[in-house]
Amino acid sequence: MTQETIFERILSGEIPCSEVHQDELCLAFRDIEPQAPIHILIIPKKPIKSLREAHENDQNLLGHLLLTAAKIAKQENLKDWRTVINTGEKAGQTVFHLHLHLIGGRSLSWPPG
Ligand code: AMP
Numbered sequence: 001m002t003q004e005t006i007f008e009r010i011l012s013g014e015i016p017c018s019e020v021h022q023d024e025l026c027l028a029f030r031d032i033e034p035q036a037p038i039h040i041l042i043i044p045k046k047p048i049k050s051l052r053e054a055h056e057n058d059q060n061l062l063g064h065l066l067l068t069a070a071k072i073a074k075q076e077n078l079k080d081w082r083t084v085i086n087t088g089e090k091a092g093q094t095v096f097h098l099h100l101h102l103i104g105g106r107s108l109s110w111p112p113g
Pocket of ligand 1: 015034
């Protein structure tokens with residue numbers, strides 16, 4: 001059995017979050033350690049460990065996550081923003097439930113560290 005991540009505990013309501021959006025496919029909430037004035041996580045309700053484990057039949061879900069990020073960015077009055085998906089420990093993934101970071105509200109440098 002795979003261990004429940006903190007995001008599954010947020011999805012079940014066991015752990016509170018600062019919710020900004022919810023629909024039948026995903027939940028979005030503010031990151032607890034924001035790296036910018038706006039830092040929101042968009043997570044699928046389906047427990048996919050990372051983008052590596054996503055399948056072809058998740059195409060609609062993955063598109064939905066991106067479009068939801070854009071919708072939230074506009075709601076947050078962001079003109080420019082960055083969406084990030086860390087996949088695997090060496091890429092910075094710490095929670096193994098797929099999630100998309102929406103980051104904005106300040107200038108962002110490139111390349112990332
Ligand atoms: P990643 O490093 O890409 O796996 O991103 C995980 C993110 O989850 C980090 O930015 C954390 O700050 C964030 N995080 C961890 N626990 C919580 C929580 N309880 N509520 C909101 N964000 C969290």
